[in-house]
Every structure is written in C-alpha cells, then in structure tokens.
Amino acid sequence: MSIQGNAVVAQSGGPTAVINNSVCGVVQEWLKGEPPGKLYGALFGIRGVLEENLLDLGRQPSHIIEGLRYTPGAALGSSRYRLAKEEDFARLLEAFKKHNIRYFFYIGGNDSMDTADKINRFADGVDYEIRVIGIPKTIDNDLPGTDHTPGYGSAAKFLAATVSETGLDLKGLVTSNRIVVLEAMGRNAGWLTAAAALAKREECDAPHLIYLPEVTFDRERFLKEVAGIYREYRFAYIVASEGIRYGDGRYVFAGGEKDPFGHVRLGGLADTLKELIEAELGVNVRGISLGTLQRSAAHFASRTDADEAYAVGAAAVQAALRGETDVMITLLRDETAGFYRCFTGTAPLSDVANVEKKVPAEWIAPTGSYLEDAFLRYAHPLIDGQVSPVFRNGLPDFVHLQNFDLPKLRRRLDRDVAGVIK
Amino acid sequence: MSIQGNAVVAQSGGPTAVINNSVCGVVQEWLKGEPPGKLYGALFGIRGVLEENLLDLGRQPSHIIEGLRYTPGAALGSSRYRLAKEEDFARLLEAFKKHNIRYFFYIGGNDSMDTADKINRFADGVDYEIRVIGIPKTIDNDLPGTDHTPGYGSAAKFLAATVSETGLDLKGLVTSNRIVVLEAMGRNAGWLTAAAALAKREECDAPHLIYLPEVTFDRERFLKEVAGIYREYRFAYIVASEGIRYGDGRYVFAGGEKDPFGHVRLGGLADTLKELIEAELGVNVRGISLGTLQRSAAHFASRTDADEAYAVGAAAVQAALRGETDVMITLLRDETAGFYRCFTGTAPLSDVANVEKKVPAEWIAPTGSYLEDAFLRYAHPLIDGQVSPVFRNGLPDFVHLQNFDLPKLRRRLDRDVAGVIK
Numbered sequence: 001m002s003i004q005g006n007a008v009v010a011q012s013g014g015p016t017a018v019i020n021n022s023v024c025g026v027v028q029e030w031l032k033g034e035p036p037g038k039l040y041g042a043l044f045g046i047r048g049v050l051e052e053n054l055l056d057l058g059r060q061p062s063h064i065i066e067g068l069r070y071t072p073g074a075a076l077g078s079s080r081y082r083l084a085k086e087e088d089f090a091r092l093l094e095a096f097k098k099h100n101i102r103y104f105f106y107i108g109g110n111d112s113m114d115t116a117d118k119i120n121r122f123a124d125g126v127d128y129e130i131r132v133i134g135i136p137k138t139i140d141n142d143l144p145g146t147d148h149t150p151g152y153g154s155a156a157k158f159l160a161a162t163v164s165e166t167g168l169d170l171k172g173l174v175t176s177n178r179i180v181v182l183e184a185m186g187r188n189a190g191w192l193t194a195a196a197a198l199a200k201r202e203e204c205d206a207p208h209l210i211y212l213p214e215v216t217f218d219r220e221r222f223l224k225e226v227a228g229i230y231r232e233y234r235f236a237y238i239v240a241s242e243g244i245r246y247g248d249g250r251y252v253f254a255g256g257e258k259d260p261f262g263h264v265r266l267g268g269l270a271d272t273l274k275e276l277i278e279a280e281l282g283v284n285v286r287g288i289s290l291g292t293l294q295r296s297a298a299h300f301a302s303r304t305d306a307d308e309a310y311a312v313g314a315a316a317v318q319a320a321l322r323g324e325t326d327v328m329i330t331l332l333r334d335e336t337a338g339f340y341r342c343f344t345g346t347a348p349l350s351d352v353a354n355v356e357k358k359v360p361a362e363w364i365a366p367t368g369s370y371l372e373d374a375f376l377r378y379a380h381p382l383i384d385g386q387v388s389p390v391f392r393n394g395l396p397d398f399v400h401l402q403n404f405d406l407p408k409l410r411r412r413l414d415r416d417v418a419g420v421i422k
Numbered sequence: 423m424s425i426q427g428n429a430v431v432a433q434s435g436g437p438t439a440v441i442n443n444s445v446c447g448v449v450q451e452w453l454k455g456e457p458p459g460k461l462y463g464a465l466f467g468i469r470g471v472l473e474e475n476l477l478d479l480g481r482q483p484s485h486i487i488e489g490l491r492y493t494p495g496a497a498l499g500s501s502r503y504r505l506a507k508e509e510d511f512a513r514l515l516e517a518f519k520k521h522n523i524r525y526f527f528y529i530g531g532n533d534s535m536d537t538a539d540k541i542n543r544f545a546d547g548v549d550y551e552i553r554v555i556g557i558p559k560t561i562d563n564d565l566p567g568t569d570h571t572p573g574y575g576s577a578a579k580f581l582a583a584t585v586s587e588t589g590l591d592l593k594g595l596v597t598s599n600r601i602v603v604l605e606a607m608g609r610n611a612g613w614l615t616a617a618a619a620l621a622k623r624e625e626c627d628a629p630h631l632i633y634l635p636e637v638t639f640d641r642e643r644f645l646k647e648v649a650g651i652y653r654e655y656r657f658a659y660i661v662a663s664e665g666i667r668y669g670d671g672r673y674v675f676a677g678g679e680k681d682p683f684g685h686v687r688l689g690g691l692a693d694t695l696k697e698l699i700e701a702e703l704g705v706n707v708r709g710i711s712l713g714t715l716q717r718s719a720a721h722f723a724s725r726t727d728a729d730e731a732y733a734v735g736a737a738a739v740q741a742a743l744r745g746e747t748d749v750m751i752t753l754l755r756d757e758t759a760g761f762y763r764c765f766t767g768t769a770p771l772s773d774v775a776n777v778e779k780k781v782p783a784e785w786i787a788p789t790g791s792y793l794e795d796a797f798l799r800y801a802h803p804l805i806d807g808q809v810s811p812v813f814r815n816g817l818p819d820f821v822h823l824q825n826f827d828l829p830k831l832r833r834r835l836d837r838d839v840a841g842v843i844k
Contacts, residue, residue: 008501011594014595015595044596045597047597068798071590072587072590073587073592073593074591076594077594077595077596077597078597079597080597081599157817160722160816160817161623162719164714164817164818164820165495165715165719165720165721165820166713166715167495168493168494168820169717170492170495171495171499172433172437172497172498172499172500173496173498173501175469175503175561182657197462198815199817201820202822239737276431286714288714288715289711291588291708291710292592293715295524296588296590296591297584299587299722300721300722300818329709376651384815384816392623393620393805394802394805394807395579395581395583395620395621395726396583396585397623398584398623400624404824
C-alpha cells in the first residue's frame with residue numbers, strides 16, 4: 001500500500017514543550033523496517049520545502065533523535081509563513097517533484113491543517129500523488145475532532161504548577177502583595193486558562209477567579225467579583241485569558257500589530273487588569289505574564305502529553321503507509337474504560353481546518369468566572385506524570401539537530417528579515 | 423549550655439522556593455531529644471511576635487512538617503514590616519517575656535539580619551536573655567560572609583532552564599520572533615541575572631548578552647552589542663537585571679513607588695529595553711519578566727539548595743543550643759576538596775547586616791556583558807540535583823500548616839490593608 005518515494009516532516013506555528021516528540025515519533029516509525037524512501041526535515045516549516053532547506057533525518061545520530069523526546073522549541077525550526085499565492089503552490093510542487101516527496105507530515109494547529117488541506121487539494125488537482133497527514137499540536141487545545149491536542153497537557157501542567165506556587169508566594173506575603181493577575185495564552189479558546197483550576201486543592205487556594213474568552217467580559221461584574229474575593233480572603237488570585245473581550249467585541253487588551261494570518265497580536269492584558277483594579281479598588285496588584293514559558297517549559301512536561309505527542313507522530317507514518325491522505329491524526333478517549341486511555345484515530349483535514357473548539361458552556365460555572373468539575377475530570381489525566389530528561393550540570397541536556405546551523409542558514413533567512421539594523 | 427524557655431522561628435521578606443526547608447530544619451532539629459521548651463512559628467514575620475500570632479509547631483503533624491521540604495512560599499507567612507520605632511522593640515520584649523521566648527530564629531536577607539541584630543542589642547540593653555540566630559535566605563545571593571545563600575541555587579536553576587527553553591523556542595521560530603529580553607530580579611547584585619549563563623551549552627545558544635547592575639549601563643554600547651549578535655545569529659537573547667542603571671545613577675527602569683525600606687519598586691525593564699531596541703534597531707522584540715516565579719518555582723528546585731536550606735535551619739538550632747547568639751549561619755565551601763562540599767559556620771550579625779555582596783569584577787567579562795568561567799565554576803554545583811516532591815493528580819502536593827487560616831487572621835491583618843474596597 002505504500003508508494004516508493006521520500007517523505008518530509010515540517011513543524012508549523014508556535015512550538016510546544018513536546019512538539020519534538022512528534023518529530024521523534026515520525027522519524028522512529030519511518031525508519032522501522034524498510035522505509036519507502038528518505039525522510040527529510042523541512043527547516044522552518046513550509047518554507048523549508050519552498051526553499052529546499054531539507055535535512056536528511058535518517059542521518060541524524062539516534063541519541064539526538066531520542067533527545068527530541070525532552071527538548072522544547074521547534075527542533076526543525078518553525079514558521080508562520082502563509083501559503084497563499086499561486087506561485088507558492090507551484091513552487092511547492094516543483095520542490096516535491098525534484099526530491100520525489102510522496103509523503104508530507106505537517107505538525108501544526110488550525111491554520112496549518114488548513115494549509116495541509118490546500119496542499120493536498122492542489123496536488124490532487126495536478127495529479128501529483130502525495131499523502132498529506134496532519135499531526136496536531138497546540139497549547140491552545142482548540143483543534144476539533146480530537147479529544148485534546150498534544151502540547152496542551154504540558155502547558156496546562158506548567159501553568160497550574162505556576163498558579164499553585166505563585167499563589168503560595170502571594171498567600172505567604174499577603175502583608176505586602178494583595179492581588180495577582182496571571183495572563184494565559186489563548187485567543188478564542190480558554191482551555192489553557194481554564195487549566196489554572198487544576199491548581200486549587202483547598203477552598204482558599206489560588207486561583208479564585210478565571211476569565212475565559214468564551215465568556216463576555218463585564219468590567220463591573222469583574223470588579224465586584226475581585227472585591228468579593230479580596231474581602232473574604234484578604235488576597236485574590238485571578239487568571240485571565242489574553243483573548244477576553246467586551247460585549248462589543250473589543251479585546252480587553254489589544255496591541256496594534258497583526259500577524260501574517262491577520263490576527264491581532266495580543267499580550268499585555270495582565271497590565272491592563274492591574275491598572276483597572278488598582279484604579280478602581282485601590283489595592284496593590286502584581287501582574288504575571290508567562291509568555292513563551294507556557295509553550296516551552298519542557299523541564300515540567302506532562303508524561304502523558306509527551307507520550308501522546310510521540311504517538312500521533314508514529315500514527316501519522318502508519319496512516320500514510322497504509323494509504324491514507326488528507327487526514328489529521330486524532331486522540332480518542334476511551335470513555336468506556338474505568339481509567340484514562342486514548343487511542344489514535346483520523347479526521348478529514350477539511351473538517352478540522354480553521355475550526356476552533358472552545359470550552360463547552362456547561363463546563364463553565366454559572367458565574368462565568370470559574371470551571372465546573374466536569375472540566376477538571378477532563379483535564380486531570382492530561383497533566384499526569386513527569387518526563388525525565390537527561391540532566392547535565394543540573395539542567396536538562398537538550399539536543400540540537402546536527403547541521404541545523406542558523407548562521408549558515410542566514411542568507412536564506414535574510415529575505416524574511418523585517419527589521420533594519422542601522 | 424541551653425537555657426530553658428521557648429523558641430520562635432519567623433520568615434521575613436520575599437520567599438524562596440526552598441525557604442520552608444529552613445523552617446523544617448529548625449523544627450526537626452528542635453524537636454530532637456529534650457527541647458528546652460516549645461517552638462512557635464510567628465505568623466507573618468516579626469509581626470507575628472508583635473501581634474502574638476504564634477503557632478505551636480510541635481503540634482503540627484510530622485507529614486506536614488516534612489512536606490515543607492518541597493513547598494514554596496512562606497508557610498508561616500512573611501512580612502516586610504520594618505522594626506524601627508521604640509514602641510516596636512518594647513512591644514517585642516513584652517511578647518518575648520509573656521511567652522518566655524529565649525530563642526529567636528529569623529529567616530531572611532540583608533534587612534532581616536539588621537533587624538535581628540537590633541533585636542539582640544535591644545534585649546542585651548535591657549538584660550533580657552535571648553539567643554538570636556539569623557538564617558540566611560535570598561534569591562539575590564547578596565549576603566556577605568557566606569559562600570552563597572539558600573534560595574539562590576533554586577532561583578538560578580529555574581532561571582537558567584527558562585533561558586534555555588525559551589531560547590530554543592526563539593531559535594526555532596526565528597522566522598517570526600527575533601530578540602528576547604528577559605528581566606531577572608536583583609536590585610544591586612547581579613547573581614541571579616548572571617545565572618542565565620549556566621544555560622549556554624553551544625556557542626550560538628541563549629543567552630548572548632547579560633547585563634548586571636554591577637556594570638554601568640551604556641545605551642549606545644548596548645544597542646551596538648545587540649545589533650552585533652543579531653547580525654551574526656539572526657536572533658539574540660538578552661538577560662538583564664531589573665536593577666541596571668545609567669552612569670548618573672538613574673535606573674534604566676524605575677517605577678515611582680517605594681517599599682517600606684525606602685527602596686524604589688522595580689520591574690518593567692523588559693518592556694523598556696523592548697521599546698528601545700524596536701525603536702533603534704527596528705527589530706521585533708519579545709520581553710519576558712519572570713516575576714515571582716523566580717522565587718517560587720519549587721517544582722524545579724535545586725536539590726543542593728533545598729538540602730542546604732534545611733542544613734542552615736538545623737545548624738541555627740544547634741548554634742543556639744550551644745550558646746551562640748547574634749550570629750547568622752553561613753555556608754563555607756571546602757575549597758580543598760576535589761568536589762563540591764559546604765560546611766555550616768557562623769558570622770556576626772553586625773558583619774552581614776545591610777552589606778550587599780556583589781558579583782566580583784573579575785568574574786564579569788571585560789565587555790561587561792557576559793560572565794567568565796570562574797562564575798560558572800562557582801555557580802554550577804549550586805543548581806545540581808532535583809527535588810522530588812510528592813505528586814497528586816500530576817502536580818506537587820504542597821502542604822499548608824494547620825491552623826494557618828487567612829480569613830481568621832484577617833481582622834489582625836486589616837490594620838495593614840492599604841487599599842480601600844469601594
């Protein structure tokens with residue numbers, strides 16, 4: 001059922017703490033037995049194919065491939081480049097033909113699944129035989145058709161641990177600091193923000209209030225809720241998604257810039273809410289913004305998540321070799337088991353492309369500012385277990401792929417350099 | 423040599439990831455054999471004595487005391503309250519007499535050692551026999567008379583891991599993000615900022631530039647250095663201390679507020695440098711500010727640090743019982759051993775009070791924007807080993823002391839409530 005030819009694996013969009021597990025799964029599964037060809041890694045996402053920056057992953061030492069299992073960041077390099085122009089598709093086809101690429105594994109989120117779907121349709125239209133498999137990845141957990149998305153569990157685990165730890169810090173120093181506002185990533189789906197609820201063990205533990213983009217933000221209600229918690233505990237720990245909006249659709253915080261997909265760049269919400277609370281309630285607030293830590297804290301990755309990220313990579317190779325194309329690998333929770341178990345499955349790319357799965361309304365508390373136990377039951381297994389990286393000198397000994405040399409690649413990257421160094 | 427009477431242990435200033443190890447060391451050492459009296463924990467630092475909020479630590483379950491070994495935040499509560507007024511000392515003496523306190527263990531940094539010294543001198547002046555022992559704690563590592571300070575190793579380890587991980591995130595997404603500026607805590611001493619250097623394994627790894635408060639910040643040189651790195655690698659990872667200043671003494675960033683010790687509240691430097699680089703070099707910058715994560719990330723604490731924090735607590739009890747007073751416990755590195763080993767010692771409180779130990783000039787690179795290997799040799803052992811917390815549902819199962827009940831304490835805390843809830 002397999003066709004002779006080579007394969008390309010590429011990483012797209014923002015990395016996760018476990019995204020390289022999927023590369024590892026693809027590589028180790030592909031190299032089993034008699035692969036139908038070589039396996040290339042495209043450097044910096046789809047651009048690596050367009051620019052023919054391909055790395056023969058079969059030639060990487062096995063300890064480096066194995067080290068991908070605990071190394072964060074996109075080991076192959078990632079990109080937010082949007083395939084849109086006619087020429088891009090023509091150029092892609094040319095590169096596929098030149099290198100006899102018959103398998104394309106694309107690790108990414110919503111936008112990437114759309115790209116993968118378009119590539120498949122374009123190849124179909126020109127009668128070029130290629131099997132395109134999407135491998136899900138996003139800390140946002142917003143891909144449909146799958147119980148959850150690899151990358152989410154580790155981000156959720158780190159976020160929850162951070163809320164728990166900085167919550168204890170706040171509680172122990174409540175004589176100086178009063179209120180913490182932690183800003184979590186998540187534009188339209190509040191999965192990661194919701195994960196903060198996993199931190200609470202006792203009634204007065206952090207977090208006290210959680211604001212998701214699924215719920216319209218009401219300034220007055222917010223202030224009333226914060227004041228209520230503060231009055232009760234003499235401290236308050238608030239977690240809010242960067243993507244929360246007012247009733248008229250405006251982001252509570254929005255910078256001016258847009259990314260290549262036309263999305264407004266977010267970030268800075270913690271400061272906005274800090275100013276609001278300080279001005280209206282007169283209480284000292286500390287803002288915390290986790291930035292890229294949320295998607296790169298591999299030192300505290302979820303073992304469950306890391307293993308599943310590996311599994312979807314391996315499953316992608318199996319699906320392609322048995323003849324599937326135009327699908328994304330999914331995770332299906334076995335609801336009949338008395339314990340947590342997931343199988344891999346597939347869903348048509350067109351079904352998942354550009355669709356965002358949100359936190360169901362029934363998992364959000366009636367107040368709109370906390371989560372129900374149903375969410376906790378869903379999320380708990382996803383953060384279970386710890387990854388054990390190899391350590392050297394007290395730190396995880398992360399790996400770099402051989403011949404992934406940024407200075408040498410810089411001439412090619414230069415076309416994309418927006419800034420001008422004076 | 424021990425005198426009959428009770429003891430108090432108190433925590434002061436900002437917590438660390440391992441500060442409760444010192445409480446655990448004090449409690450477990452005190453309860454060995456036949457203690458000369460009860461051991462109380464003062465709730466919220468010295469205020470707990472002034473307000474007679476004392477917790478009998480001998481009555482806490484042993485699993486909770488043991489759980490302090492991996493629980494962050496100040497388990498007893500901490501405070502930045504400054505003992506200054508005559509009445510404070512008189513009130514303190516009254517409380518000491520009422521509860522027959524003959525041993526006072528004060529876990530803190532520079533300001534706290536000064537307070538401990540003053541308490542000792544005051545008691546001396548009124549002929550009240552009490553043994554006052556300082557237990558060092560600060561992520562800043564700026565206490566003199568000790569090789570290093572418990573709390574530093576864990577903060578350094580978390581910071582270095584974060585630089586390493588977010589550095590890989592940046593490198594893998596260099597097509598979108600260009601430059602990261604990470605802001606580290608540290609007002610006058612750059613020890614924690616310097617720890618970022620522990621992250622670098624290969625030449626082009628993060629961090630590339632490190633700015634300490636020990637070195638005068640020069641705007642033009644900074645921009646030139648950043649541009650140079652960026653030109654070479656097409657990305658740049660910069661770590662800077664919140665306390666860096668211009669030649670005229672102004673902080674590069676300074677908010678208006680002051681804390682009770684008269685220090686300007688810092689924070690926001692990452693944004694300042696982001697704006698500077700974007701304006702002058704035209705390159706997209708991401709700022710990261712770790713906030714209280716630096717001092718609370720117990721999930722990734724250094725085993726060496728945690729064990730030493732325990733050891734200085736236990737050593738404080740031993741020193742007090744053998745008759746010492748007015749000293750701080752120190753860590754003395756065995757320079758003759760071919761491996762890393764520290765003993766505990768003591769230093770007079772007056773020698774350490776209000777003195778800040780800075781990063782030696784010879785450990786800073788001649789450029790002023792990196793560290794020499796001598797620093798790495800000093801710091802490496804301090805981040806070695808991992809603490810293994812008890813886990814529950816995928817997260818560390820942190821403990822709370824019994825009867826440490828914030829809502830119940832709130833009436834007493836209310837006198838300190840600065841804000842007014844409308």
